[in-house]
Amino acid sequence: MKNKLLYLLILFSIFISISSISFSETLSTSYLQNNANAAEPMTILGIYVHGFFLTFAVGLPYLVLTYEFLGIRKNDKTYLNAAKRLSLVWGVSFGIGAATGTLVEFGLVQVWSGTLLAIATFFFAPLTLELYAFMLEIVFVVVYIFTWDINKPSYRHLILGIILAFGSNLSAYMILAVNAFMNVPWGTGNLVSQILPWSPSYGPNYVNTNALVSLYEYLNKYHTLSLASSGLFLSTGTILYNQWVVFYNPDLYATFFHTVLATIVISSFEASAFLGLDMIRNKDFSGYRKKLLKVSFGVGAIASILIPISGDYMGRIVYQFQYLKFLAFEGFGPNGGKDPIMGILLYGNPNYYFKGYNYLLSLAQNSIDPTNAINSILYIENQFQPWAFYVYWTMVISGIILFIFAIAYFGFYIKWIENIIKIIFRMDITKFISYASLIAPILGIIAASSGWAVREAGRHPWVIYGLIQYWQVITPDPITPLLSILIIMVELIILILGSWAIIYVIRRRDKND
Amino acid sequence: MLLGDVIKMTDVFDAFVLLGYAVITHLLLVNFILGLSIIIPLMEYYYYKKNDQDGKKILKNMFKFMILSDLFAGVWATWITVFLGGFWPSVTYIATTDLFASLVIALIGILIALPSIGIYWFTWDKISEKLHVLIGLFMAIGAIMVASGFNMIFAFIDDPVGLGSPNYVYKQNSYFSIYSNPLYPDFTLHRIFGALTLVSLTFAGAYIYSYLKNRNELSKKSAIVFIKIAMISLPIEVLLGFIYSLELISNTQYIANQIFWPLLNTSHYNALSILFIIFIIFIFFMWYLLYYLYFSIDKENINKIIPLTLSSLAIITFILGEFLNDYSRYPYFVITGNTGINASQFINNLTYLTNIWYIMSYTISLILLIIYIWLINRVIIKNKGIDA
Numbered sequence: 061m062k063n064k065l066l067y068l069l070i071l072f073s074i075f076i077s078i079s080s081i082s083f084s085e086t087l088s089t090s091y092l093q094n095n096a097n098a099a100e101p102m103t104i105l106g107i108y109v110h111g112f113f114l115t116f117a118v119g120l121p122y123l124v125l126t127y128e129f130l131g132i133r134k135n136d137k138t139y140l141n142a143a144k145r146l147s148l149v150w151g152v153s154f155g156i157g158a159a160t161g162t163l164v165e166f167g168l169v170q171v172w173s174g175t176l177l178a179i180a181t182f183f184f185a186p187l188t189l190e191l192y193a194f195m196l197e198i199v200f201v202v203v204y205i206f207t208w209d210i211n212k213p214s215y216r217h218l219i220l221g222i223i224l225a226f227g228s229n230l231s232a233y234m235i236l237a238v239n240a241f242m243n244v245p246w247g248t249g250n251l252v253s254q255i256l257p258w259s260p261s262y263g264p265n266y267v268n269t270n271a272l273v274s275l276y277e278y279l280n281k282y283h284t285l286s287l288a289s290s291g292l293f294l295s296t297g298t299i300l301y302n303q304w305v306v307f308y309n310p311d312l313y314a315t316f317f318h319t320v321l322a323t324i325v326i327s328s329f330e331a332s333a334f335l336g337l338d339m340i341r342n343k344d345f346s347g348y349r350k351k352l353l354k355v356s357f358g359v360g361a362i363a364s365i366l367i368p369i370s371g372d373y374m375g376r377i378v379y380q381f382q383y384l385k386f387l388a389f390e391g392f393g394p395n396g397g398k399d400p401i402m403g404i405l406l407y408g409n410p411n412y413y414f415k416g417y418n419y420l421l422s423l424a425q426n427s428i429d430p431t432n433a434i435n436s437i438l439y440i441e442n443q444f445q446p447w448a449f450y451v452y453w454t455m456v457i458s459g460i461i462l463f464i465f466a467i468a469y470f471g472f473y474i475k476w477i478e479n480i481i482k483i484i485f486r487m488d489i490t491k492f493i494s495y496a497s498l499i500a501p502i503l504g505i506i507a508a509s510s511g512w513a514v515r516e517a518g519r520h521p522w523v524i525y526g527l528i529q530y531w532q533v534i535t536p537d538p539i540t541p542l543l544s545i546l547i548i549m550v551e552l553i554i555l556i557l558g559s560w561a562i563i564y565v566i567r568r569r570d571k572n573d
Numbered sequence: 574m575l576l577g578d579v580i581k582m583t584d585v586f587d588a589f590v591l592l593g594y595a596v597i598t599h600l601l602l603v604n605f606i607l608g609l610s611i612i613i614p615l616m617e618y619y620y621y622k623k624n625d626q627d628g629k630k631i632l633k634n635m636f637k638f639m640i641l642s643d644l645f646a647g648v649w650a651t652w653i654t655v656f657l658g659g660f661w662p663s664v665t666y667i668a669t670t671d672l673f674a675s676l677v678i679a680l681i682g683i684l685i686a687l688p689s690i691g692i693y694w695f696t697w698d699k700i701s702e703k704l705h706v707l708i709g710l711f712m713a714i715g716a717i718m719v720a721s722g723f724n725m726i727f728a729f730i731d732d733p734v735g736l737g738s739p740n741y742v743y744k745q746n747s748y749f750s751i752y753s754n755p756l757y758p759d760f761t762l763h764r765i766f767g768a769l770t771l772v773s774l775t776f777a778g779a780y781i782y783s784y785l786k787n788r789n790e791l792s793k794k795s796a797i798v799f800i801k802i803a804m805i806s807l808p809i810e811v812l813l814g815f816i817y818s819l820e821l822i823s824n825t826q827y828i829a830n831q832i833f834w835p836l837l838n839t840s841h842y843n844a845l846s847i848l849f850i851i852f853i854i855f856i857f858f859m860w861y862l863l864y865y866l867y868f869s870i871d872k873e874n875i876n877k878i879i880p881l882t883l884s885s886l887a888i889i890t891f892i893l894g895e896f897l898n899d900y901s902r903y904p905y906f907v908i909t910g911n912t913g914i915n916a917s918q919f920i921n922n923l924t925y926l927t928n929i930w931y932i933m934s935y936t937i938s939l940i941l942l943i944i945y946i947w948l949i950n951r952v953i954i955k956n957k958g959i960d961a
Contacts, residue, residue, distance in 0.1 A: 152691075158647055159687040165654055166680045170669040179658035180921040187655045188930065192937055195648050199944050202644065206952070271923075287666040300924040537673040550684050557688055564695070 087283055087536050096534040099171050102547040104516075106167055108509065109555045110160040115508070116153035116330075116562070117197075118232045119323025121225035123331055123359045124150055128221060130355065132213040138348045139355070144208050146331060147221070148565045151205045154197065154228070156558040163551070174284040174533025177275070178524060182245075183238050185303040190234030196227035232323075233316050240312035242524050243515065244381045247305030248272070252526030256433050257423040258383055259526060263309070266302035272527070273428075275299065279532040311377045318370035321363045322508045325462065328360030329500035334566055336497030345490040354472055357493055360500065361466035368463065372405070379406060382525065384437065385518035387416060388445035389452035394418045417441045432529070439521060448514050455510035458503040465496045585917045587931060588660040589903055595656060597895045598938070599649035602642045603719075604891065607765065608772030609639040610686065610716035612802065614709025621702045631795045633697060635776070637952055643690065645945045652938070664906055664919040671735050672725050674749055679722025686715025720768070721761050727898070728757040730907045731825045756820050763813040770810045771891050773803035774859060778884030781866055785877050793870065800867045807860060826911045831901040845901055852897060855890040859883060 124146045131139030168175050179187060204220045245252060249265025251272055274296045278286040306312070335353045339345050379386045379402075390399055396416030403412035420437050427433035471478035471489040478489045485492050521529045613632055620628035657665040669676060689712035696705060729735070734754040751757075780796035783789065822829040834846040862883045869875055905913025 155687075155691065159684070162647070162650070162683055162687075163680065165651065166676070169654060169658060169665060170673065170676055170680075173666050173669050176658050176662040176666050177923070179655070180660075180662040181924045184655075184659040184924065184926075188659065188934075191648070191652050191655055192933070194651060195937060195941050198644050198648050199941065199948075202641070202948060284666065284670075287663055288670070296923065298923060298925065303924065303926065535670055535673065537670060543677075550681070554684065554688065557692075561691065561695075 087285060089531065092283055092531040092534050092536075095536075095539050096531040098539040098541060098544055099167075099534060100530075102544045102551065103167050103171065105548055105551050106160065106163050108512075109551050109558075110157060110164050111508075111512070112505075112555065113153045113157040113160060113558055114232070115323045115326050116149060117157050117228050118320060119325070119327035120146060120150045120153070120331070121221065121228060122324050122363075123328045123356055125218065125221050125225060126355060126359055127352075128213075128218050132215060132218060135213065138351060140213055142352050145566060147205055147208070149562050151201055152561050152565050153558075154201050156554065156561065158194075160551075160554060160558075163554075171535055171539065172523070172530075172533050173535045174279070174287065174528070175523065176287060177533075178238075178241075178528070181300045182241055182247075182306055182524075186234040186237040186241075186306055190231050193227050193231035193234060197224060197231060200224035200227055229320060232319065233312075236315050236319060237306050237309065237312050240309045240315050241306045243315075243519055244309055244311040244377065245524050245527055246309035246311070247300075247302065248527070254428050256436060256526045257426045258420045260380060262381065263305070266300065266305045268297065268299055268301070271296045271299045276429075276527065279528060283532055284534065284536060311374075311381065314370060314374040314377045318367065318374050321367040321370055322504070322511070324363035325360050325367060326501055326504035326508060328356050328363065329462075329497060329504050332356040332360060332493075332497035333501050336494040339490075339494045340498075345488070345494060350490055353490075353493060353497065357469055357497055357500075358472075360504075361469040364459075364462045364466035367459065371459065376406070382518065384420065384440045385444075385448075385514070387414070388440050388448050388518065389514055390414075391445070391449045392416050394441065436521065440518070444517060444520065448518065451510045452514045455507045455514070458507035458510070462500060462503050462507070465493075465500055468496065469493060585904070585920050588656075588920060589916055591931060591934060592653070592656055592660065593896070593899045594935075595649055595653050595938070596899060597892055598942070599646055599653055600895050601888065601891060602646035602649065604764070604768040604771050605642045605775075606639055606646060607716045607720050608768035608770075609635060609642075610690075611713045611765075611769060612772060613639070614706055614713055616798065617702075617709055618706045621706060627791050628794065628798075631791060636694065636697075638949060640690065640694065641945065641948055641952060643687075645941065648941065649938075652934075656934075660921055661906070661916075661919050662921050662923075667736070668726055668729065671733075672729055672751060675722045675725035675751060677722075679719050682715045682718025682720075682722055684715075686712055686719060689715055717765065720764055724761045724764050725751060725754070725757060728754045728760050730902065731760075731821070731828060732756045733907050733909060736907070736909075755824055756817070759813055759817050759820060763810060763817050766806050766810040766813060767891070767894075769806040770803060771887055773799045773806060774863065774887035775884045777803055777863070777866070778880040778882070778887065781870060781880035782877055782884070784870070785875060785880065796870065797867070800863060803863055804867070807856075807863070811856065824910070825908050827905065827908050827913055828901045830911075832897055845897060848893060849897055852890060852893045855886055855893065859886050859890065862886070 124143050127139045127143035127146065130136065131143055169179070175183075200220055200223050204217070204224045207217060207220065240246070244262060246263045247266040248262050249267070249269070250261050251265070251267065251269055252262055253259045254273075255276075278296070282289075332353055335349045335356065339349050339353070375386075387396070390402060392399070392414055394417045396414045396419065398411060398413055400410035402414070403410045406412070417437055417440075421434060424430055424433035424437060468477065468481055468489075471481050471492070481487070481489055481492050487495075519525045521531070523530050523533050613636055617629065617632055620626075620632070689708055693705070693708045693712055696708065729751065732754055735751045777796050777799035780792045780799060784792040784796055818829070818833065822833065831845050832849045862879060866875075866880060866883065902908055902913065904915055904917070906916040906919050907914040
């Protein structure tokens with residue numbers, strides 16, 4: 061009855077909120093900026109909720125398939141049971157991911173409707189291929205989960221899981237291709253540097269520069285309304301000559317490997333946390349839980365050791381293609397300065413001098429749109445850096461702790477590491493890893509959330525870096541605070557219900573084991 | 574054109590057909606979902622009142638069918654979104670802007686329906702029956718909201734109430750001005766009863782076939798329930814269809830001329846009119862089969878082809894009806910009375926595409942449809958796998 065009342069209340073509130081809205085007669089820049097600012101919180105939360113569930117869909121397969129492989133190879137029911145149970149989590153998170161994906165999809169085409177211009181050009185290939193990956197996932201998630209035969213473990217079933225994992229990773233690759241283009245618009249040649257003069261060339265030029273400049277001017281003048289008139293399509297002409305250019309983006313490779321490793325870290329450590337919690341509660345640090353923990357924490361540990369490599373690659377991409385963001389999260393002042401570690405990593409020279417915001421401001425005068433170029437710098441310097449610096453370093457420190465946990469894990473196999481753990485923490489390796497498994501997923505989630513916050517907010521106010529600004533793609537329909545709050549409520553309900561469903565699926569099967 | 578030939582997206586007809594194919598396939602699946610979302614909780618309540626445990630077993634099997642259909646319908650929904658954005662960004666923008674309210678209602682409906690489906694499935698036989706029915710009713714409300722939200726798109730492109738000029742984006746007083754569209758209420762009801770008819774006829778045929786094959790009393794009982802639902806929903810749907818036709822004649826003359834040519838005696842002779850006559854014949858033939866099967870279900874000598882014909886005709890007639898509804902607009906995308914806005918005005922010409930996209934889309938989607946049917950056969954008919 062309470063549920064019913066809650067639903068009715070939500071529905072009633074939505075009707076009241078949207079029926080009382082009047083349309084603005086004029087679409088001024090400030091109106092659109094306010095509208096975009098109102099839409100941002102629900103969009104950000106929606107993407108985070110979607111990302112939370114997709115972390116399992118992308119990262120958990122690596123653990124599930126490891127368990128299944130070990131189960132088949134050793135003919136061990138413990139591993140197979142664990143694989144089966146976790147595959148249900150994989151399925152549930154995929155289902156919730158698909159539902160929240162619908163929410164994100166609506167947000168994209170309905171609230172940020174100007175992105176249809178990107179879907180019609182640069183994003184068409186990755187989104188269509190993502191669709192095919194999604195089809196693959198749908199089919200194999202049903203086939204894989206519902207063809208478990210615990211008494212007859214087979215490599216044939218494992219192959220079904222590998223295909224499913226390929227589908228979910230391919231899907232992630234395609235979506236990250238879109239995101240990578242938003243950060244580094246590869247294939248636009250020197251176009252961005254005409255607007256943001258400190259930017260390098262973004263790969264070969266596969267676009268009609270004149271058409272893109274016209275589009276830029278159209279969006280400045282008519283905002284998304286330009287999409288509703290055939291004039292835009294007739295007068296700008298062809299913009300993009302090569303559909304595949306988004307896949308040549310170096311930021312895509314870095315982002316994909318880094319993201320997949322992060323999902324493996326989080327999902328493996330989350331699975332470990334369930335085992336670790338049970339071991340601590342029951343004060344039993346041996347038996348089947350230890351056996352499973354060694355595998356789950358091991359998968360997370362390997363990913364935690366690899367992740368600094370992809371992180372370093374990502375950092376270099378940011379330095380090369382989004383220098384402003386680099387200045388912010390390294391905490392440079394207006395005149396720049398020296399950073400010995402960065403100097404050594406990037407140039408092999410600890411005394412290398414990194415130029416600061418003032419230098420970029422002097423370059424901004426050469427832009428074809430100096431106002432927006434200057435605003436971009438001022439936003440990063442005054443609004444982004446003050447918080448992004450701390451958030452970025454929260455990510456780095458979380459990653460370092462996870463790296464230490466990962467090294468400690470090898471105490472299971474290397475005596476001197478085990479001894480060091482014993483000396484420092486006065487507990488044996490199993491107990492230490494059990495406790496570490498409770499902290500590790502939290503650190504993983506903090507690191508991933510912080511990383512994405514810095515990455516996405518760091519291209520503000522651009523939706524596509526240097527080309528399209530966020531307020532230029534917002535719907536002219538008013539996004540009222542009440543509507544925004546209601547959507548946020550729905551997102552939070554999905555987050556709570558979805559998390560409950562995952563815990564329920566894991567715990568429910570305990571009775572049957 | 575050869576594989577890999579470069580074409581511009583201005584190949585309007587190809588893009589129109591591809592979109593139509595995706596829309597019709599999606600609509601077939603979602604109408605099954607809509608119909609089942611309404612029928613299952615109502616039947617559960619009926620069986621709960623009668624304390625009929627066998628009946629509930631059948632409901633669970635139908636629900637498995639619904640879950641599978643929902644998964645695959647989701648793929649097609651994403652496909653439609655991507656292709657609308659890719660091929661028809663302009664019209665997509667106009668629709669998402671002008672129809673903001675109805676699409677929000679549809680979205681809320683999705684967000685109510687999807688978790689309800691999950692909870693309904695996982696709580697089967699695990700919570701009180703009353704509460705379970707209540708969750709089912711939420712599922713039904715969500716599904717009806719989705720249908721009522723998205724049907725505004727079809728009403729809008731047939732009679733674009735709220736379409737502004739010169740840039741097609743309206744500036745009216747509230748989100749809800751679009752609801753003054755005269756086609757909308759009847760069209761939405763027509764779709765809802767259409768979904769009930771599609772489900773009841775298809776399942777009635779399937780269960781009668783099963784009964785004739787195995788003489789299983791449970792199948793017979795289910796078949797009779799579905800026949801009774803169809804006996805109510807089919808005449809209502811026909812009546813609503815008739816009213817919808819009259820509304821098309823008075824508001825959307827272009828489509829009326831395309832489809833009702835023999836009745837209106839206009840100069841728009843084309844194959845669509847012939848298809849419409851076939852469509853009407855199919856409806857009356859299904860009606861006849863429905864009554865025939867109801868009164869002769871216990872006879873020994875019924876040919877098993879008859880119930881299968883009923884199920885197949887229900888699906889074919891649905892596809893035919895949707896085809897008529899969608900294709901009758903061509904070469905226009907949006908109809909404005911006697912004429913319309915040509916689809917070529919909305920086509921994306923900002924980039925190049927190769928034929929590979931079309932070929933891949935048809936090939937992959939056909940493979941997917943085959944897998945869907947295979948899964949239906951495995952999970953529903955052979956009853957293997959999937960347990961809550």
